[in-house]
Amino acid sequence: MFTNTIWPxxxxxxxxxxxxTQGYWYxxxxxEQFGNSLYIGVATVxxxxxxxxxxxxxxxRMRVRYGWVLSNAALxxxxxxxxxxxxxxxxxxSIYGLSNNLWAVIAAEVTFATPYAIFIFQQYAVSIPIExxxxxxxxxASPFQVxxxxxxxxxxxxxxxxxxxxLLLAWNEYLYQFLLLSSKQTMTVPVALAQxxxxxxxxxxxxxxxxxxxxxxxxxxxxxxxxxxxxxxxMGGVKG
Amino acid sequence: MAFVAYPVAFGAWLGSSPHLYEExxxxxxxxxxxxxxxxxxxxxxxxxxxxxxxxxxxFMRRSWWTPGLLLVFxxxxxxxxxxxxxxxxxxxxxxxxxxxxxxxxxFDFDGPGWIETSRGLSLGSVIWSHIWKWMPFWTVILxxxxxxxxxxxxxxxxxxxxxxxxxxxHVTFPLLANLYLVCxxxxxxxxxxxxxxxxxxxGGGPALSxxxxxxxxxxNAFDVARPDLGVAxxxxxxxxxxxxxxxxxxxxxxxxxxL
Numbered sequence: 268m269f270t271n272t273i274w275p276x277x278x279x280x281x282x283x284x285x286x287x288t289q290g291y292w293y294x295x296x297x298x299e300q301f302g303n304s305l306y307i308g309v310a311t312v313x314x315x316x317x318x319x320x321x322x323x324x325x326x327x328r329m330r331v332r333y334g335w336v337l338s339n340a341a342l343x344x345x346x347x348x349x350x351x352x353x354x355x356x357x358x359x360x361s362i363y364g365l366s367n368n369l370w371a372v373i374a375a376e377v378t379f380a381t382p383y384a385i386f387i388f389q390q391y392a393v394s395i396p397i398e399x400x401x402x403x404x405x406x407x408a409s410p411f412q413v414x415x416x417x418x419x420x421x422x423x424x425x426x427x428x429x430x431x432x433x434l435l436l437a438w439n440e441y442l443y444q445f446l447l448l449s450s451k452q453t454m455t456v457p458v459a460l461a462q463x464x465x466x467x468x469x470x471x472x473x474x475x476x477x478x479x480x481x482x483x484x485x486x487x488x489x490x491x492x493x494x495x496x497x498x499x500x501x502m503g504g505v506k507g
Numbered sequence: 508m509a510f511v512a513y514p515v516a517f518g519a520w521l522g523s524s525p526h527l528y529e530e531x532x533x534x535x536x537x538x539x540x541x542x543x544x545x546x547x548x549x550x551x552x553x554x555x556x557x558x559x560x561x562x563x564x565x566f567m568r569r570s571w572w573t574p575g576l577l578l579v580f581x582x583x584x585x586x587x588x589x590x591x592x593x594x595x596x597x598x599x600x601x602x603x604x605x606x607x608x609x610x611x612x613x614f615d616f617d618g619p620g621w622i623e624t625s626r627g628l629s630l631g632s633v634i635w636s637h638i639w640k641w642m643p644f645w646t647v648i649l650x651x652x653x654x655x656x657x658x659x660x661x662x663x664x665x666x667x668x669x670x671x672x673x674x675x676x677h678v679t680f681p682l683l684a685n686l687y688l689v690c691x692x693x694x695x696x697x698x699x700x701x702x703x704x705x706x707x708x709x710g711g712g713p714a715l716s717x718x719x720x721x722x723x724x725x726x727n728a729f730d731v732a733r734p735d736l737g738v739a740x741x742x743x744x745x746x747x748x749x750x751x752x753x754x755x756x757x758x759x760x761x762x763x764x765x766l
Binding site for chain 1: 513581585587590693696700702707725729737752759
């Protein structure tokens with residue numbers, strides 16, 4: 268079986284073209300799957316930032332009672348590996364009738380990104396002087412106005428760091444997307460990629476072309492937000 | 508939060524029957540899996556963290572090419588896990604994989620079936636892939652930790668005559684020790700739950716000999732259609748997990764991990 272070549276003799280970009288034009292039967296829904304990945308990523312970022320910032324605001328700024336229970340619970344869930352609760356999560360989602368639904372995946376990704384978000388937001392919010400809130404409150408601002416006008420704008424760097432983290436987490440995650448999505452129209456790019464492995468003919472050239480197209484956005488995002496990301500990452504470490 | 512608490516409780520209920528554990532402990536696949544998990548986590552985490560510690564020291568050097576090298580070095584981590592592990596899987600193929608092709612062409616040597624025949628080689632490949640993927644990340648974290656050490660301390664140490672290894676032992680390491688410990692614990696837990704590197708590099712093969720608890724749980728639940736057995740397999744990691752989690756929670760809460 269040895270082909271006696273390590274470098275291909277005639278390198279070409281044909282495979283990329285096949286992938287982009289969905290010209291192979293494994294790839295007939297490539298752009299739809301790409302869109303699914305994107306949709307899950309964007310929704311995960313939105314809900315993670317929304318829930319995470321509100322929770323950290325409530326714990327850190329409004330000083331709700333038993334807030335420390337919530338922040339400890341967030342820490343605890345941060346250190347539980349996602350793959351360990353995949354089985355019950357899958358069962359619950361099928362009981363709810365949410366299997367093969369993108370929202371089930373979004374719920375899962377938000378669940379795993381939010382604890383980290385709360386953790387980072389809380390640490391970052393310590394650097395924002397609480398006197399600002401008090402001044403706003405004296406001027407007649409409601410807690411909600413303090414949140415939207417003072418808290419969120421000042422948290423912008425942390426929001427960017429956590430948002431990037433959540434986007435990459437949702438884009439790169441495989442296990443939950445594999446378990447929860449089964450049909451070709453709803454599955455995401457990583458699940459479709461892994462499907463190639465199950466086929467007998469193993470079209471490695473198309474698979475690798477798909478993999479590279481899939482890997483480009485996160486790499487680009489990483490290098491664009493690198494400064495912000497490392498600032499956020501050193502605060503907590505990223506879930507693997 | 509409810510999305511974690513409920514699955515945990517539901518999982519505990521699924522795996523609550525003692526008979527399951529009798530069945531599990533008698534299973535030779537499970538026994539091998541436990542050994543694999545210990546080897547994978549023990550070797551993987553320690554090599555990775557020690558390498559990251561050394562490399563973060565290397566990247567502290569101020570020359571014009573280290574920042575560029577760092578950019579290349581973090582690429583495995585910036586890449587999604589799946590394409591990299593699938594590529595490694597392909598490279599390790601015994602018949603037409605890149606590595607064996609290379610060995611054949613350059614050294615005229617018929618390479619082993621990395622992930623097809625030998626359990627040791629297969630597990631080694633998995634551990635190596637895991638380290639390759641995750642070491643850059645921890646290097647960046649430890650590098651940030653080293654950067655946070657004020658240079659005055661080094662200058663003071665130099666005046667006192669501490670250089671080289673002694674500078675590391677008496678200045679750098681005591682200040683990094685806590686961060687190193689937190690990172691190691693975090694990394695242990697993440698490695699314990701790491702599904703992708705095992706599932707895609709070796710797929711648990713050859714002959715189900717390189718599964719770890721995370722992949723065995725999924726296999727029991729979905730390939731063998733015994734979710735209760737899968738949950739039970741995963742739950743046996745708890746005796747190791749709980750002390751780690753408790754120490755880690757205390758560390759994360761009391762010490763500012765923010766550097």
